[in-house]
Amino acid sequence: xxxxxxxxxxxxxxxxxxxxxxxxxxxxxxxxxxxxxxxxxxxxxxxxxxxxxxxxxxxxxxxxxxxxxxxxxxxxxxxxxxxxxxxxxxxxxxxxxxxxxxxxxxxxxxxxxx
Amino acid sequence: xxxxxxxxxxxxxxxxxxxxxxxxxxxxxxxxxxxxxxxxxxxxxxxxxxxxxxxxxxxxxxxxxxxxxxxxxxxxxxxxxxxxxxxxxxxxxxxxxxxxxxxxxxxxxxxxx
Numbered sequence: 001x002x003x004x005x006x007x008x009x010x011x012x013x014x015x016x017x018x019x020x021x022x023x024x025x026x027x028x029x030x031x032x033x034x035x036x037x038x039x040x041x042x043x044x045x046x047x048x049x050x051x052x053x054x055x056x057x058x059x060x061x062x063x064x065x066x067x068x069x070x071x072x073x074x075x076x077x078x079x080x081x082x083x084x085x086x087x088x089x090x091x092x093x094x095x096x097x098x099x100x101x102x103x104x105x106x107x108x109x110x111x112x113x114x
Numbered sequence: 115x116x117x118x119x120x121x122x123x124x125x126x127x128x129x130x131x132x133x134x135x136x137x138x139x140x141x142x143x144x145x146x147x148x149x150x151x152x153x154x155x156x157x158x159x160x161x162x163x164x165x166x167x168x169x170x171x172x173x174x175x176x177x178x179x180x181x182x183x184x185x186x187x188x189x190x191x192x193x194x195x196x197x198x199x200x201x202x203x204x205x206x207x208x209x210x211x212x213x214x215x216x217x218x219x220x221x222x223x224x225x226x227x
Binding site: 004009033035041042043045048050088090099100101102103104105106107 | 216
């Protein structure tokens with residue numbers, strides 16, 4: 001059974017600081033996704049990571065994937081208040097040419113303070 | 115494009131009642147999924163479809179039925195509602211190709227009394 005674990009689950013940051021969210025998963029997969037969710041809202045796709053060593057950046061967020069360690073990281077650089085949200089990683093366990101059977105981590109609630 | 119549309123947005127049911135949560139997408143996506151979101155547990159896959167006429171169970175399928183008669187629609191049926199099914203339900207769709215993320219609807223907030 002695929003398990004996906006995020007840490008930390010709660011993260012309180014000061015504006016301007018850097019921090020990393022970790023996503024570990026238990027079985028082999030080369031498809032990992034990061035999503036953002038604002039309170040009471042839907043999920044917004046941030047990154048799609050498909051191969052070992054993949055790195056993607058968008059603004060103050062950078063995501064990476066190490067398939068051998070079964071680890072993905074979401075790095076936040078110089079945090080701003082607008083980044084306050086819940087961040088989820090999800091691993092696709094479909095396999096082969098099938099897609100879309102995602103197993104999600106518990107989510108990391110990020111709060112950025114002035 | 116409307117994307118993924120879920121109805122209703124809110125619903126209150128009594129234990130034992132049945133209902134159908136609607137999900138429609140206008141992006142011609144092959145893959146559609148239903149998830150439930152409970153506090154502290156992330157999202158968990160209920161049922162899944164790879165195309166019209168093809169469905170499969172996810173992690174927590176008990177108490178739910180699905181069918182997919184068209185590419186666009188993927189309704190989720192609660193057969194006999196129980197308080198444990200109080201949750202936020204999200205429908206998602208994606209196209210073929212691992213580089214395509216799932217697109218999520220706005221969710222249905224369901225309370226079972």
